[in-house]
Amino acid sequence: MATVSVKHHQMFIDGKDVDAAEVYEIRSPATEELVATMAKGSVEHADAAVDAARRAFESGSWSRKSQEDRSAIMTRIANRLGEELEEIIELETCANGATVRQATGFHCGLASPHFLYFAEQALTYEFERAVATKPYPTHSVNTIVREPIGVCAAIVPWNFPLVLGIWKIGPALAAGNSIVVKPDEKTPLSLLRLAQIAHEEGVPDGVFNIVSGDGAEVGARLASHPDVDKIAFTGSTAIGREIMRLASGTVKKVSLELGGKAPVIMLKDADLSYAIDGALFGCMLYSGQICESGTRLFVHRDKYDEVVAKLVDRASTITLGDPTDFDTDMGPVVSGRQRDRILSYLEQAKADGATFALGGGAPDGDEFAKGYWISPTIITNVTNDMQIAREEIFGPVMVVIPYDTVDDAVAMANDNEYGLTAGLWASDLEEALEVGARLRAGTVWINNWHAVDPALPFGGYKQSGVGRELGPGALDEYTESKHVHLDLSTDVERLPFDLLVSAPQPK
Numbered sequence: 001m002a003t004v005s006v007k008h009h010q011m012f013i014d015g016k017d018v019d020a021a022e023v024y025e026i027r028s029p030a031t032e033e034l035v036a037t038m039a040k041g042s043v044e045h046a047d048a049a050v051d052a053a054r055r056a057f058e059s060g061s062w063s064r065k066s067q068e069d070r071s072a073i074m075t076r077i078a079n080r081l082g083e084e085l086e087e088i089i090e091l092e093t094c095a096n097g098a099t100v101r102q103a104t105g106f107h108c109g110l111a112s113p114h115f116l117y118f119a120e121q122a123l124t125y126e127f128e129r130a131v132a133t134k135p136y137p138t139h140s141v142n143t144i145v146r147e148p149i150g151v152c153a154a155i156v157p158w159n160f161p162l163v164l165g166i167w168k169i170g171p172a173l174a175a176g177n178s179i180v181v182k183p184d185e186k187t188p189l190s191l192l193r194l195a196q197i198a199h200e201e202g203v204p205d206g207v208f209n210i211v212s213g214d215g216a217e218v219g220a221r222l223a224s225h226p227d228v229d230k231i232a233f234t235g236s237t238a239i240g241r242e243i244m245r246l247a248s249g250t251v252k253k254v255s256l257e258l259g260g261k262a263p264v265i266m267l268k269d270a271d272l273s274y275a276i277d278g279a280l281f282g283c284m285l286y287s288g289q290i291c292e293s294g295t296r297l298f299v300h301r302d303k304y305d306e307v308v309a310k311l312v313d314r315a316s317t318i319t320l321g322d323p324t325d326f327d328t329d330m331g332p333v334v335s336g337r338q339r340d341r342i343l344s345y346l347e348q349a350k351a352d353g354a355t356f357a358l359g360g361g362a363p364d365g366d367e368f369a370k371g372y373w374i375s376p377t378i379i380t381n382v383t384n385d386m387q388i389a390r391e392e393i394f395g396p397v398m399v400v401i402p403y404d405t406v407d408d409a410v411a412m413a414n415d416n417e418y419g420l421t422a423g424l425w426a427s428d429l430e431e432a433l434e435v436g437a438r439l440r441a442g443t444v445w446i447n448n449w450h451a452v453d454p455a456l457p458f459g460g461y462k463q464s465g466v467g468r469e470l471g472p473g474a475l476d477e478y479t480e481s482k483h484v485h486l487d488l489s490t491d492v493e494r495l496p497f498d499l500l501v502s503a504p505q506p507k
């Protein structure tokens with residue numbers, strides 16, 4: 001397998017590369033080979049980055065730049081992300097194991113258009129709006145101003161470091177904030193490259209900083225830091241709860257994009273010639289390591305055996321192997337820890353009485369002796385209350401559960417603590433829309449999956465998160481709302497002064 005040459009990478013703080021006394025290794029999940037070394041940041045580095053971000057914010061070097069200038073710089077950054085796609089793919093996939101095909105179309109290919117969306121938002125977002133009001137109609141002007149919050153921090157996971165980073169960095173910069181980003185320990189390289197590109201294209205020192213390091217140390221410091229005004233987190237629900245707790249000490253603004261266990265309802269009339277491929281695409285892409293993956297498939301009992309047989313046939317054609325080969329369908333899972341976690345879920349499912357219609361463990365073969373591999377797995381004899389159907393596995397694992405009525409399917413779909421995405425495969429689109437309206441999730445896909453567009457909001461109901469990323473409201477999450485009341489009259493008579501001092505009573 002091709003690997004990038006081993007290079008040492010430093011953090012990016014206050015416009016400079018910053019090394020650390022401690023260094024750690026980044027290894028390929030496909031080969032376990034060393035692909036890079038990285039400076040390991042500490043609480044002191046987090047503090048230095050927050051200080052730099054605060055100084056930059058107060059200086060106005062970015063926060064008071066015109067919308068036109070911010071947008072122009074961000075457009076150039078977006079263009080560079082497109083021009084350097086090949087290098088960026090290498091930096092990201094050497095550490096998270098995404099296949100080069102998926103990274104081209106998805107992981108890294110989306111980076112440029114998504115960043116461009118925020119470059120456009122820098123120009124078109126309504127930073128100021130005059131509002132006609134009833135109480136003071138004639139003699140005042142009332143304006144709602146959206147101002148940058150100040151210093152933002154972002155904590156990002158390993159599965160889509162660049163794009164999930166951009167979902168935070170893009171709106172933060174478009175609105176005029178400074179930001180400190182802590183990537184996952186395993187995958188800092190593509191985000192580091194973005195910070196360097198941003199600096200080269202004119203983002204001033206201190207505005208965009210990257211600090212590496214452990215979540216429990218550096219991440220926790222950013223979440224609790226008294227000078228961080230907003231924390232944006234993507235990751236597991238368990239750590240999301242911890243972020244909320246840490247942020248509460250200074251009542252920071254918090255946005256959370258957390259886990260999922262998406263239900264997929266295959267209605268009885270679904271056209272299996274595309275619904276089978278669609279359901280597999282929704283579940284198995286990037287070895288199922290996507291928060292939005294459709295992992296619980298509900299199939300009408302009359303169609304159950306046919307659907308399972310077709311799923312197994314089609315999923316058997318998914319090839320595992322070298323993620324740097326454009327023809328490979330599925331690469332490794334991200335780490336030994338993740339592989340073992342998936343395997344322990346599979347063992348428990350077996351103990352609970354589930355049947356593996358396909359897969360159920362690591363693939364055989366010398367080529368899988370190194371790295372962390374799980375075969376595409378399809379599980380039957382499952383009920384919606386079993387652990388394998390309730391908890392987020394984050395692996396290429398689909399459970400297929402029969403239903404008798406659409407009401408049953410909807411009830412099972414909604415009976416879960418998560419509510420990030422949900423979806424349907426159907427031919428009767430009217431019925432599909434009616435059923436979709438009953439699903440409790442931030443995104444409902446009908447006859448498609450993984451359709452994420454920067455112009456449309458993304459985020460979770462229930463314990464899948466707080467707030468929304470992307471969409472026309474994305475900058476709302478990175479701005480404060482200020483009401484400015486400008487009184488044009490100096491006529492003291494019309495002040496409701498009698499609320500303070502009663503008018504003299506006639507004697």
Ligand code: NAD
Nearest residue numbers: 156157183184215216219220235236239257258259260291
């Ligand atoms: P994780 O929660 O373990 O880690 C995410 C990030 O949090 C990492 O950068 C990590 O270093 C940091 N972190 C860990 N402990 C911390 C602490 N105590 N304080 C502060 N930061 C800490 O998640 P993961 O395993 O890396 O990612 C997978 C999870 O992310 C899944 O649950 C998945 O559903 C979720 N996810 C959600 C979305 C979404 O948009 N909703 C997208 C991708 C992934």
